[in-house]
Amino acid sequence: MKRNPAPIDLRALQAFIAACETGSMTGAAKQLGVTQSAISQAIAALERDQGAELFDRDSRPPRPNAAGRALLELAGPLMEHALTVSARLGDATQAGKLPVRLGCVDSFAATVGPELIRAVSGTPRQISLWSGLTPGLSRQLHERELDLAVCTQTTLDDARIVEVPLFSEAFVAVVAKSHLRGRRDVDWRTLALELPLIRYTARSVIGQQIERFARHLGIESPRRYEFDATDPLLSLVTARLGFAISTPLCLWQARHYLKDIAVLPLPASRLARRDFFLLYREGAWDEFAAEIVALTRSVLDHSIHPALAQALPRLPDDALR
Known part of the structure; x- marks a missing residue:
């Protein structure tokens, strides 16, 4: 029986997007102000939760594979919506x-x-x-x-x-x-x-x-x-x-x-x-x-x-x- 994937972790998704944009785990770590290990762990957890590898690790540097490209295409609107929700919540609280x-x-x-x-x-x-x-x-x-x-x-x-x-x-x-x-x-x-x-x-x-x-x-x-x-x-x-x-x-x-x-x-x-x-x-x-x-x-x-x-x-x- 096929396992249903877990809901997307937004922090892990942010790490994935940063790795795709910068072309490396190191670049993603610098962009987000965290350690390279934190980026690697977040992406590994994201792949585990979704039941799919997201990078072609045979290429140097690793590039998103078909599943990764599909996620990257969907990630932009998802992150934009999350930021909008956060901003509106902050406005309402203030x-x-x-x-x-x-x-x-x-x-x-x-x-x-x-x-x-x-x-x-x-x-x-x-x-x-x-x-x-x-x-x-x-x-x-x-x-x-x-x-x-x-x-x-x-x-x-x-x-x-x-x-x-x-x-x-x-x-x-x-x-x-x-x-x-x-x-x-x-x-x-x-x-x-x-x-x-x-x-x-x-x-x-x-x-x-x-x-x-x-x-x-x-x-x-x-x-x-x-x-x-x-x-x-x-x-x-x-x-x-x-x-x-x-x-x-x-x-x-x-x-x-x-x-x-x-x-x-x-x-x-x-x-x-x-x-x-x-x-x-x-x-x-x-x-x-x-x-x-x-x-x-x-x-x-x-x-x-x-x-x-x-x-x-x-x-x-x-x-x-």
Whole structure:
């Protein structure tokens, strides 16, 4: 059965063309600025991949044989097309026309995400925004389905991935305002005794982090209610069916509930905060990554944090840091 030839290697084809034009491997090496050995190896690999010799090596200097002449005739348009593709790609990249594929955890996408899109809408750059859970976003970044990712946990064992700390937020106890009405002595310990803990699902990173923190605090509440999102979680909190542990950004994501809830601080510890990181491949999108970091911190400092502090007076000063 005849073997299908491999796709043409453009670098090897370039070496072949240079050897034909200069009449020697030495001349091709000088033209391309590489060693003669590199030219010989590239042409040998090209012949091997295509299953045909390309030079009549009995002649001095070696000249292209029938197969070589056929390839040389086809090579010009092929190389010209490759150069055109490269030039157009460079133009698009320089003009910012290639969309940046940014993946974010849901709470970030729903709060800071719109500000990112608004900020780049007046520039030539385009942005494609994905949301999801940290494990999925990490996998997509590793498999090059995303250019950058905002995650709450760094799980990639890849030295080529840059991890830039964005900010951190404190876990807080969340309860219905009506549950605190007329009471001044209620703290998180009181809530844990009086109400069940309404949880984020254990398949999410935030759910796992909160569960570890709750165990650290000695909160032993039966698993009755678990949710993937903050909206249904707060709907049960406002109905006084339990209390929750959440974060400022998650609360801002479901901010239509803010008028009906109150927050209480939780003890400081290494488990008491959720960290956000911007991940991207080393050497790519460095400039845009710096823009995302600066814009994110500006949005948090000048928009989200002041609004949350006004709506939730008991929110700790370092809730967003």
